[in-house]
Amino acid sequence: MQFIHNSWYVAGWSKEFTRELSKATILGENIVFYRTEAGTVTALEDRCPHKLLPLSEGRLIGDDLQCGYHGVTFGCDGKCVRVPGQSVLPKSAWVRHFPTFERHNIVWIWMGDEGKADESLVFDLPELSSPDYAPHQGNPLPYASNYLNVADNLCDPAHVSFVHPTTLGNPEMEDLPIDSEMTGDGTVITSRWTRDTPPVGVFQGLSGFGVNFRGNVDRWQYYIMNVPCVAVIDFGSAEVSQEITYDRRAEGVHIYAIHFLTPVDEFRTIDRWMHVRNFALQDKAVGGAMNDLFNVAFAEDKVILEAIQIEERRPRSAEQEQRRPLRIAIDKGSNLYRRRIDELIKQEQVND
Ligand code: FES
Numbered sequence: 129m130q131f132i133h134n135s136w137y138v139a140g141w142s143k144e145f146t147r148e149l150s151k152a153t154i155l156g157e158n159i160v161f162y163r164t165e166a167g168t169v170t171a172l173e174d175r176c177p178h179k180l181l182p183l184s185e186g187r188l189i190g191d192d193l194q195c196g197y198h199g200v201t202f203g204c205d206g207k208c209v210r211v212p213g214q215s216v217l218p219k220s221a222w223v224r225h226f227p228t229f230e231r232h233n234i235v236w237i238w239m240g241d242e243g244k245a246d247e248s249l250v251f252d253l254p255e256l257s258s259p260d261y262a263p264h265q266g267n268p269l270p271y272a273s274n275y276l277n278v279a280d281n282l283c284d285p286a287h288v289s290f291v292h293p294t295t296l297g298n299p300e301m302e303d304l305p306i307d308s309e310m311t312g313d314g315t316v317i318t319s320r321w322t323r324d325t326p327p328v329g330v331f332q333g334l335s336g337f338g339v340n341f342r343g344n345v346d347r348w349q350y351y352i353m354n355v356p357c358v359a360v361i362d363f364g365s366a367e368v369s370q371e372i373t374y375d376r377r378a379e380g381v382h383i384y385a386i387h388f389l390t391p392v393d394e395f396r397t398i399d400r401w402m403h404v405r406n407f408a409l410q411d412k413a414v415g416g417a418m419n420d421l422f423n424v425a426f427a428e429d430k431v432i433l434e435a436i437q438i439e440e441r442r443p444r445s446a447e448q449e450q451r452r453p454l455r456i457a458i459d460k461g462s463n464l465y466r467r468r469i470d471e472l473i474k475q476e477q478v479n480d
């Protein structure tokens with residue numbers, strides 16, 4: 129599997145990084161992380177160039193990272209600062225350094241050419257800085273499934289009636305049409321409006337937090353995929369009598385579920401998800417209650433996406449090999465996504 133390297137990926141929530149060494153595999157590369165004394169997150173290749181001990185087995189000396197085997201020490205830019213037993217620092221004594229960026233309690237890492245790391249490209253959502261919305265982070269969700277399968281699911285409002293019948297979907301939505309488009313900057317937007325139907329389970333589950341619909345509601349779902357790996361699910365509901373429109377979403381119960389996908393390797397992905405809401409802003413209990421509802425839904429996605437990954441890896445019979453894969457109308461969003469991924473990978477290959 130090929131990855132897009134020239135992109136910012138989420139390395140973790142801010143609280144995951146401390147003065148302790150931590151490690152992660154991202155796009156198949158092993159990386160060691162730590163905070164400097166000034167608090168900046170440092171990301172280095174987790175592999176000593178001497179005898180290949182992972183540097184995450186070493187220790188911090190101030191802001192420098194000392195290998196746990198023979199003490200070769202690297203600065204937070206990856207350059208060697210000390211080789212015990214000699215004064216000369218060999219040219220090959222360095223490890224790769226990855227740019228990082230931190231905002232909204234999220235730490236990002238740039239996996240491509242260091243010179244191309246442009247902080248203005250880091251994903252942002254105006255509501256994350258708005259006093260009218262409250263953000264809340266969930267726990268990192270590991271999927272034994274590649275990021276393309278996970279991303280398919282996040283370009284796909286149609287699955288919720290079948291996979292999430294108690295939380296995000298209901299039968300009334302099953303046969304409604306879905307719109308899909310790619311914007312000029314390559315963002316894939318898949319959307320659906322469901323008018324005059326009962327509220328789905330998530331909204332019923334929030335009735336203790338001031339979300340009290342009296343009857344049927346109008347409901348929107350916009351699945352906005354910022355290629356490659358940030359999916360914003362903009363959804364909400366409003367009383368039918370409100371005659372809600374796209375521009376007036378803030379007048380309804382409005383939620384963003386944001387999924388930051390970090391490909392681990394060819395077969396695994398971490399989904400760090402969070403939600404942003406426009407109701408019960410001061411209520412400390414609502415974030416956890418929403419996490420519980422989303423955890424039910426995302427566990428349902430996990431079962432499906434991991435089963436698909438297992439099936440993808442199984443050998444196919446000659447007959448299965450010949451049969452064309454089934455493509456249906458609701459696939460348009462994920463087809464646009466995969467096409468855009470292919471384009472970006474080709475662009476990287478041409479420019480390398
Ligand atoms: S393996 Fe790192 S110093 Fe020897």
Ligand SMILES: [Fe+2]
Pocket residue numbers: 281287288291292425429
């Ligand atoms: Fe889902």
